[in-house]
Amino acid sequence: MAGTDKTRNQVLGPAPFVVLVNPQLGENIGTAARAMANFGLHELRLVSPRDGWPNDKALTSSSGANWIIERAAVHQSLTAAVEDASYVYATTARPRGMTKEVITPEQAGRDMRARIARSERVGLLFGRERWGLNNDEVSLADIIVTAPVNPAFASLNIAQAVLLVGYEWYKLEAASLGQETPELAALDGPGLQTPDTRPATKEELFGFFDHLERELDAAGFFKTADKKPGMLRNIRNLYARAALTEQEVRSLRGMVASLTRAHERRKENEK
Amino acid sequence: MAGTDKTRNQVLGPAPFVVLVNPQLGENIGTAARAMANFGLHELRLVSPRDGWPNDKALTSSSGANWIIERAAVHQSLTAAVEDASYVYATTARPRGMTKEVITPEQAGRDMRARIARSERVGLLFGRERWGLNNDEVSLADIIVTAPVNPAFASLNIAQAVLLVGYEWYKLEAASLGQETPELAALDGPGLQTPDTRPATKEELFGFFDHLERELDAAGFFKTADKKPGMLRNIRNLYARAALTEQEVRSLRGMVASLTRAHERRKENEK
Numbered sequence: 001m002a003g004t005d006k007t008r009n010q011v012l013g014p015a016p017f018v019v020l021v022n023p024q025l026g027e028n029i030g031t032a033a034r035a036m037a038n039f040g041l042h043e044l045r046l047v048s049p050r051d052g053w054p055n056d057k058a059l060t061s062s063s064g065a066n067w068i069i070e071r072a073a074v075h076q077s078l079t080a081a082v083e084d085a086s087y088v089y090a091t092t093a094r095p096r097g098m099t100k101e102v103i104t105p106e107q108a109g110r111d112m113r114a115r116i117a118r119s120e121r122v123g124l125l126f127g128r129e130r131w132g133l134n135n136d137e138v139s140l141a142d143i144i145v146t147a148p149v150n151p152a153f154a155s156l157n158i159a160q161a162v163l164l165v166g167y168e169w170y171k172l173e174a175a176s177l178g179q180e181t182p183e184l185a186a187l188d189g190p191g192l193q194t195p196d197t198r199p200a201t202k203e204e205l206f207g208f209f210d211h212l213e214r215e216l217d218a219a220g221f222f223k224t225a226d227k228k229p230g231m232l233r234n235i236r237n238l239y240a241r242a243a244l245t246e247q248e249v250r251s252l253r254g255m256v257a258s259l260t261r262a263h264e265r266r267k268e269n270e271k
Numbered sequence: 272m273a274g275t276d277k278t279r280n281q282v283l284g285p286a287p288f289v290v291l292v293n294p295q296l297g298e299n300i301g302t303a304a305r306a307m308a309n310f311g312l313h314e315l316r317l318v319s320p321r322d323g324w325p326n327d328k329a330l331t332s333s334s335g336a337n338w339i340i341e342r343a344a345v346h347q348s349l350t351a352a353v354e355d356a357s358y359v360y361a362t363t364a365r366p367r368g369m370t371k372e373v374i375t376p377e378q379a380g381r382d383m384r385a386r387i388a389r390s391e392r393v394g395l396l397f398g399r400e401r402w403g404l405n406n407d408e409v410s411l412a413d414i415i416v417t418a419p420v421n422p423a424f425a426s427l428n429i430a431q432a433v434l435l436v437g438y439e440w441y442k443l444e445a446a447s448l449g450q451e452t453p454e455l456a457a458l459d460g461p462g463l464q465t466p467d468t469r470p471a472t473k474e475e476l477f478g479f480f481d482h483l484e485r486e487l488d489a490a491g492f493f494k495t496a497d498k499k500p501g502m503l504r505n506i507r508n509l510y511a512r513a514a515l516t517e518q519e520v521r522s523l524r525g526m527v528a529s530l531t532r533a534h535e536r537r538k539e540n541e542k
Contacts, residue, residue, distance in 0.1 A: 010423050035431070037424040063426060099468070099516055106442070147438070148445040152281050153308040155334060160306070163431055164438055167418070171377070174419040212526075219533035221526060234522060242513040251505060255483075255492060259530035262490035 010042070010067060014116050016089075016169060017043035018162060019081050021137060022128045024050045030061030030069065031159035032126070037065035039166030040173060044072040045081045045123075078125070078137055079206050085123040086199035087115055087243070090133055090141035091161050093154050100237050102144045109168030111143075120199055124165055126158050139233040140202075142240045197247040204249045209236055211253055215260050281313070281338060287360075287383050287393045287440060288314035289433060290352050292408060295321045295400050301332030301340065302430035303397070308336035310437030311444060315343040316352045316394075349396070349408055356394040358386055361404055361412035362432050364425050373415045380439030382414075395436055397429050468518040475520045480507055482524055486531050 018036055023029050023046060033044055046053060053074045062069050075081035082088050089108055103111070108124075115122050125141055127133035138144065147164050149156065156164070213232060222228040244252070289307055294300050294317060304315060317324060324345045333340050346352035353359050360379050374382070379395075386393050396412055398404035409415065418435050420427065427435070484503060493499040515523070 010421075034426075038420050038427060038431075040421045065424065099519070104442075148442055149309050150281075150311045150441065153336065155305075156309060160309075160431075160434055163434060167435055167438075170421065171375075171419055215530055215533060216526060219529040221529035231522070234519065235526075238513050238515060238519045238523075242509050244509060248505065248509045251502070252509075255487060255506075256530060258490040258492040259486055259527060260533045262486060262531045262534075 010037075012042045012067075013040070014119075015041050015043065015173075016112050016116070016122045016124050017041075017045055017085070019045045019047060019078070019123055019125045020049070020158065021047045021078055021125060021133060022050060023158070024129050026051055026055035026057030027061040028129055028158050029055065029058040029072075030063075030065075031157075032162045033058070033062040033065040033068040033072075035159045035163040035166055036068055037062075038163065039170035041162075041166050041169070042068055042071075044068050046072055046074050047078050047081050048076060049074065078140060079202070082123050082125075082140065083201060083203035083206065084121055085202050086120045087111075087122045087143075088125060088141040088202065089122070089143055089145045089165075090125045090138045091127070091145045091165060092132055092138065093146065093149070093156065099234070099241070100138070100141075100144050101241065102146055105145055105147050105165045105168040108143075108145045108165060109170075109172055112169055113172045121201075124162075126161055129158060135233060136229065139236045139240070140206075142243060197245040200244045200246045200249045204246055205239070205244060208239075208244075208249050208253055212256055215256055219260070281308075282311065283313045284311070284444075285387050285390075286312050286314070286444075287387070287395050288312075288316055288356070290316045290318060290349070290394055290396045291320070291429065292318045292349055292396060292404060293321060293399045294429065297322060297326035297328030298332045299400055299429050300326065300329040300343075301334075301336075302428075303433045304329070304333040304336040304339040304343075306430045306434040306437055307339055308333075309434065310441035312433075312437050312440070313339055313342075315339050317343055317345050318349050318352050319347060320345065349411060353394050353396075353411065355392055357391040358382075358393045358414075359396060359412040360393070360414055360416045360436075361396045361409045362416045362418075362436060363398070363403055363409065364417065364420070364427065371409070371412075371415050373417050376416055376418050376436045376439040379414075379416045379436060380441075380443055383440055384443045395433075397432055400429060468516040471515045471517045471520045475517055476510070476515060479510075479515075479520045479524055483527055486527055490531070 018032070018041055020029060020032060023032075026049075029044075029046065029049065036042065036044065049055065053072070054069075058072075059066060059069050073081075089112070112122050124145075125133060125137065127137070145165060147156070147161070209232075212235070216222060222231055239252075242248075289303070289312055291300060291303060294303075297320075300315075300317065300320065307313065307315065320326065324343070325340075330337060330340050344352075360383070383393050395416075396404060396408065398408070416436060418427070418432070480503075483506070487493060493502055510523075513519075
């Protein structure tokens with residue numbers, strides 16, 4: 001299936017960004033970039049690539065998707081890499097023991113398209129070569145994407161995972177561009193009606209999480225230090241599922257602030 | 272997306288066979304076999320592989336899809352490789368100047384499934400690394416399969432082409448096997464993974480709402496009486512969207528209780 005038309009320029013339209021978390025080999029970054037280019041994805045973000053950045057092997061193995069490698073952004077943490085997004089998809093090979101919705105690449109493609117049509121910024125997370133994303137990382141995402149794969153041979157490398165999700169995104173994008181594809185089905189995703197507000201950015205959401213954690217710490221909510229990470233993960237997961245708006249995040253912060261000052265009010269009432 | 276379940280045996284059910292025409296590098300044969308294994312394809316036919324057969328590199332680069340490499344059949348000509356098939360799909364990157372129907376991998380997936388359900392033998396042709404299938408070879412096929420790909424970056428290697436067509440085949444196969452895919456789960460409801468817990472009953476949820484309202488009232492959160500109904504509605508809406516589990520409702524109640532007693536803890540710490 002070789003056949004790039006070199007007379008065409010890259011069209012860098014609105015598209016999901018791709019986050020590779022702790023990628024190990026430059027080759028894998030390059031082949032992931034190539035898969036992105038196949039399907040019109042162009043914004044690559046790297047969280048602490050093991051071998052540093054820039055990486056010559058990433059460039060040479062991208063098969064000419066130079067513009068993606070050259071513009072890739074490096075972040076020190078996953079939270080920093082996704083903070084401008086309103087919705088984040090975590091790709092995993094297998095269901096996790098986590099209360100989070102799981103969808104297919106096909107469903108993700110539809111959902112991403114609907115969100116981008118509403119000018120949302122959305123991101124796709126891919127884990128390390130060896131063991132994918134850890135549970136904390138998954139808990140920062142809104143939803144899990146898992147491809148239907150032969151359970152007796154489920155290993156997909158990063159580029160292949162990018163390829164499948166990118167393909168499902170592009171199928172619909174191509175259709176909307178009038179490029180000939182068959183699947184012109186209704187594209188209205190599971191969109192929320194958000195009157196007078198907008199989806200919260202991850203920065204706003206993480207700000208709420210930090211605020212809540214600080215106050216719960218002060219209140220002695222986390223009984224033991226070893227239980228705290230799991231409890232925090234569960235809390236993040238439940239709020240992530242709610243797909244909060246910016247206004248709701250402000251309300252939640254207001255609630256937390258009120259509750260922690262409740263005793264002052266009580267004393268006033270007793271006067 | 273690593274995650275093969277090694278306790279499962281390969282199921283070698285009826286599936287399309289894959290023909291690689293004049294493959295050059297053993298590595299590409301191996302990675303194509305790996306992509307086949309991901310999606311339950313298991314019969315590989317090679318037409319005059321350049322470097323002979325067997326080929327050690329094919330085996331080592333198949334990432335464990337040994338059964339496909341070891342059973343691969345070598346044919347001297349494409350006609351010999353497809354003679355037992357009733358229908359053959361030629362994959363190409365671009366439309367050819369040929370009067371032949373062109374379909375997408377998705378349409379091919381549906382068509383293959385329908386044919387195999389009627390006990391037809393069907394085959395998928397993939398061309399050489401450098402320049403794909405020639406026109407004579409395409410003319411031996413019944414139909415052309417072309418994936419929607421960014422026209423300005425259309426190069427897919429053989430394994431990626433196998434991956435996309437295999438994926439579209441397996442999506443439907445998995446559904447028909449009743450294999451639990453996220454897609455099927457989604458039809459039954461919100462497709463949540465709920466480990467060790469169950470969805471909260473409305474009674475539990477409303478109990479949390481009452482608790483929260485009581486405490487927010489005590490804390491003076493609702494500034495004016497006329498705003499309170501709307502604020503409460505927004506709060507209920509956001510928690511309703513999260514589809515809370517019973518355990519999460521208990522956590523939320525625990526958080527509210529902790530936060531309202533935070534001052535006691537603070538005083539303790541000050542002692």
